[in-house]
Amino acid sequence: AIQLTQSPSSLSASVGDRVTITCRASQGINSALAWYQQRPGKPPNLLIRDASRLESGVPSRFTGSGSVTDFTLTISSLQPEDFATYYCQLTNTYSLTFGGGTRLEIK
Amino acid sequence: QVQLVQSGAEVKKPGASVRVSCKASGYTFTDYDIYWVRQVSGQGLEWMGWINPHSGNSGYAQKFQGRVTMTRETSTSTVYMEMRSLRYEDTAVYYCARGRKYDYVWGNYRYVLDYWGQGTLVTVSS
Numbered sequence: 627a628i629q630l631t632q633s634p635s636s637l638s639a640s641v642g643d644r645v646t647i648t649c650r651a652s653q654g655i656n657s658a659l660a661w662y663q664q665r666p667g668k669p670p671n672l673l674i675r676d677a678s679r680l681e682s683g684v685p686s687r688f689t690g691s692g693s694v695t696d697f698t699l700t701i702s703s704l705q706p707e708d709f710a711t712y713y714c715q716l717t718n719t720y721s722l723t724f725g726g727g728t729r730l731e732i733k
Numbered sequence: 734q735v736q737l738v739q740s741g742a743e744v745k746k747p748g749a750s751v752r753v754s755c756k757a758s759g760y761t762f763t764d765y766d767i768y769w770v771r772q773v774s775g776q777g778l779e780w781m782g783w784i785n786p787h788s789g790n791s792g793y794a795q796k797f798q799g800r801v802t803m804t805r806e807t808s809t810s811t812v813y814m815e816m817r818s819l820r821y822e823d824t825a826v827y828y829c830a831r832g833r834k835y836d837y838v839w840g841n842y843r844y845v846l847d848y849w850g851q852g853t854l855v856t857v858s859s
Contacts, residue, residue, distance in 0.1 A: 658843055660845045662778075669828050669830070669851060669852055670830075670849060672845055672846060713777065713778055715846075717844050718842075718843055720766070720783060720834075722844065722846075723780070724777060727777045
């Protein structure tokens with residue numbers, strides 16, 4: 627089974643910073659990757675699918691890129707509401723696989 | 734607006750069973766699969782399985798096969814997840830989510846979870 631490895635597992639940053647989170651697949655998945663944001667005590671929220679396609683209503687400061695095995699989620703200018711945990715998900719199978727998560731904390 | 738509303742928190746003893754409900758509204762219930770994902774406190778997301786509300790067909794992660802059953806009631810647009818033989822390590826928040834299946838290109842389907850329930854905390858404690 628394909629595995630997704632996220633790095634770093636946690637990250638400290640300040641409001642206004644640019645941050646990048648990485649998700650690596652154990653084998654090639656083309657662009658079959660989604661990103662979710664989960665704020666504390668809330669369910670996850672779909673941000674991006676097909677590696678780079680922003681969902682409706684998601685701020686443009688979020689950017690997804692990558693293909694095959696290496697993917698990134700970049701937040702161009704952190705806002706207070708962006709401090710959350712981010713997960714990647716393999717989308718080319720109905721048996722879902724998630725990455726381990728990246729917790730983004732305020733410095 | 735699409736909503737998934739789950740049943741309330743449960744406290745169960747080891748070995749008992751629990752059933753969590755997920756009531757859908759704001760869309761055609763039978764048009765989308767429902768997935769269940771759980772999250773142990775402080776840990777990541779774990780996929781448990783899915784159910785097709787139209788056919789009633791379901792599929793489960795190997796870890797949960799034989800211990801979890803997902804069913805649906807189309808008259809009330811509700812999906813149920815039952816877990817048996819509960820263990821301490823099953824203490825977690827259980828989420829239902831609507832699965833969006835789309836044709837990326839030429840029958841190459843992809844699956845994302847576009848709406849989520851609020852989560853149900855199941856605590857297994859003696």
